[in-house]
Amino acid sequence: MTETRKIKVLIVDDSAFMRTAIERMLQTDPGIEIAGSAANGREAVEKVARLKPDVVTMDVEMPIMDGLQALKEIMRICPTPVLMVSSLTKEGAKVTLDAFDLGAVDYVPKPGSTLSATILTLKDDLLHKIHAAAGCKPQAIKLEYSQARRGPKKNAGNTDEVINRAIFIGSSTGGPPAIQKILTLIDPALPAPIIIAQHMPKAFTAAFASRLNMLCGIRVKEACDGETLQNSIAYICPGDHQTRVSRSLDGRCCFSVTPNSVEQDRFAPCINTLFFSAAKEFAHKCIGVILTGMGEDGVRGMKNIKLMGGLTIAQDRNSSVVYGMPRAALEQEAAVRILNLEEIAREIELSVKL
Secondary structure (H helix, E strand, O other): OOOOOOEEEEEEOOOHHHHHHHHHHHHOOOOEEEEEEEOOHHHHHHHHHHHOOOEEEEOOOOOOOOHHHHHHHHHHHOOOOEEEEEHHHHHOHHHHHHHHHHOOOEEEEOOOOOOOHHHHHHHHHHHHHHHHHOOOOOOOOOOOOOHHHOOOOOOOOOOOOOOOOEEEEEEOOOHHHHHHHHHHHOOOOOOOOEEEEEOOOHHHHHHHHHHHHHHOOOEEEEOOOOOEOOOOEEEEOOOOEEEEEEEOOOOOEEEEEEEHHHHOOOOOOOHHHHHHHHHHHHHHHEEEEEOOEOOOOOHHHHHHHHHOOOEEEEEOOOOOOOEOHHHHHHHOOOOOEEEOHHHHHHHHHHHHOO
């Protein structure tokens, strides 16, 4: 997007009240133009094709055609960045994850049905994510993985195994499908743990871990405070908390998970927080990966991993939904290698075997 061209937004919601509320929020930003509005999914599909908006805000529960059906049609006929704005995307994590698979770039939780402080708190988040979404390259996820890789899941309980290496991944906007793609390509018997910090609230990270565990050969679970890391398991850092790794006196590596209400960081989980602890505990045996997302979270931590001799990787521009965090990692010389998702999966497997 250029500085002179406004971001055209189509507002889709069956509630006239919510359409008006969102429109008023967007009108406060001089860089945004209201392209139009729609009261159901069918109308939304027609207006996306006709008006060619830069971003669509999409409700989920609507008559005639719901938001997920409309999203699927939009991605088929006229791929456009879509933000899910619905009470279902806040309370129903499964719906939001389904939307990510269909090509939605992000979500904003819809507040209650009356104009209140909760609606006003939506404004900054909505404006920020619209600017991030403008110019994105949305695409529906296509899972292509070998059934042969879906061997028996690793059983939990063997906390005495030696952890020689660990992989740390950070992502934000566009991250869930990217993580899903990488993990479906990873050997279930990977001789290292994978720890993932995805910008996402608590209810979503638990559902995300469960979903990945069903889809991927490698075992996936949400990390717990005090839990000992094990090889061949991918851990999702809990939302609304900060996650670190640390060594116990007997050499075991454990998670330390603390509420963000205490730490008051902008992001929870914060990628920098995780990466700094990774560099401290694993040094040159650490692999740090930054995936799609807006901003610079993770770059300082990745620099520290690189300084300690660890391998650092950033997702390439072509496969990123938002090339913000990976670009910052490249420009600030934090990333040693720039790879697409398939290459990242292969690089992880090769590196842990060295």
